[in-house]
Amino acid sequence: MNEPKVTDLDYINFLLAAPRVVSCTEGARVQPVGPRRAAHDALNRLLHRHEPDTTPLWREAEPLVDRTCGLLIIDDTTLDKPYARVIALVHRHWSGKHHRTVAGINLVTLVWSDDTHAVPCDYRLFDAPNDGLTKNDHFRAMLQTAQARGFTPRYVCFDGWYSGLANLKHIRTLGMSWFTRLKANRLVNPDGMGNRQLADCAIRNAGTRVHLKGYGFILVFRVDTPDGDTEYWATSDLLMTMDLRTTTARQIWSIETYHRDIKQFCGVERCMVRSERAQRNHIGWALRTYLRLIWHELDTGSSRFATKLDIIRPAIQQFLTDPSAVLRGFPQAGMAYKRATA
Numbered sequence: 001m002n003e004p005k006v007t008d009l010d011y012i013n014f015l016l017a018a019p020r021v022v023s024c025t026e027g028a029r030v031q032p033v034g035p036r037r038a039a040h041d042a043l044n045r046l047l048h049r050h051e052p053d054t055t056p057l058w059r060e061a062e063p064l065v066d067r068t069c070g071l072l073i074i075d076d077t078t079l080d081k082p083y084a085r086v087i088a089l090v091h092r093h094w095s096g097k098h099h100r101t102v103a104g105i106n107l108v109t110l111v112w113s114d115d116t117h118a119v120p121c122d123y124r125l126f127d128a129p130n131d132g133l134t135k136n137d138h139f140r141a142m143l144q145t146a147q148a149r150g151f152t153p154r155y156v157c158f159d160g161w162y163s164g165l166a167n168l169k170h171i172r173t174l175g176m177s178w179f180t181r182l183k184a185n186r187l188v189n190p191d192g193m194g195n196r197q198l199a200d201c202a203i204r205n206a207g208t209r210v211h212l213k214g215y216g217f218i219l220v221f222r223v224d225t226p227d228g229d230t231e232y233w234a235t236s237d238l239l240m241t242m243d244l245r246t247t248t249a250r251q252i253w254s255i256e257t258y259h260r261d262i263k264q265f266c267g268v269e270r271c272m273v274r275s276e277r278a279q280r281n282h283i284g285w286a287l288r289t290y291l292r293l294i295w296h297e298l299d300t301g302s303s304r305f306a307t308k309l310d311i312i313r314p315a316i317q318q319f320l321t322d323p324s325a326v327l328r329g330f331p332q333a334g335m336a337y338k339r340a341t342a
Contacts, residue, residue, distance in 0.1 A: 005038040022267035140170045147176075155177050
């Protein structure tokens with residue numbers, strides 16, 4: 001069997017360099033000239049040949065994390081597929097970007113954060129109509145894998161959507177502490193007088209110890225937001241201080257930056273193939289592309305945005321040196337002026 005002309009690392013480097021278009025056709029057009037120049041079919045076969053696997057992502061992320069500290073953060077994002085008709089894995093999901101339900105692929109990621117970077121360590125794709133697994137199933141599976149890999153984080157953090165009792169109890173069985181937001185209608189018993197909704201309890205900004213129905217004692221903080229809303233942040237750590245709550249809540253935001261970066265710099269939602277295997281491979285390789293940007297930032301101090309510009313700038317400089325090399329037949333300004341005044 002002939003050796004493949006392109007590998008997963010070639011595809012990752014293409015995603016790293018491509019400014020916007022990341023199709024197989026575009027990938028073939030930018031291949032280096034030579035006897036083994038890959039065509040569109042070679043890239044297409046690459047996406048369909050590999051067996052999707054999250055293990056390579058962990059192998060590359062492992063040197064970047066400290067498994068004995070930091071936060072494990074789990075959240076999901078919708079990869080927009082507004083024109084999809086027959087693309088696998090595409091379902092209707094709520095989008096925080098569009099503030100409505102849209103067609104897309106739902107990516108659930110577990111990242112490790114040290115307050116400066118969000119390093120993806122594991123991920124799942126939500127496809128309940130076909131595999132029967134809910135987001136909560138993926139949530140618990142990734143935490144189980146994290147424990148097997150030796151993670152003992154300061155806290156497991158997640159959105160209030162994942163704060164069901166089954167998830168909270170699962171985290172407790174893993175020997176980990178958690179930190180999340182609770183909805184105002186969660187039933188708690190703050191004073192031994194019976195369960196009532198959080199909104200009806202006198203919860204202090206500095207934290208109030210309450211009994212969460214079906215779980216046990218937790219610490220809840222009341223946060224009054226600038227827009228007049230009220231949030232309830234909760235943790236299984238009964239010794240958490242108000243300052244630590246503020247710091248941890250700010251640190252959780254790193255996963256939102258991660259979601260933005262994989263879409264803006266890694267082309268994670270721009271794959272144009274239809275099959276499930278190809279989509280899974282593309283998304284996994286896009287996350288490994290993000291890891292390379294993090295590696296480069298830690299090594300050089302260059303941000304993800306600056307790194308992408310450093311790749312594109314030489315091409316712009318080359319064009320400005322001789323625009324006629326691309327815009328053939330278009331007259332220069334001086335020539336056009338002479339013809340107009342002749």
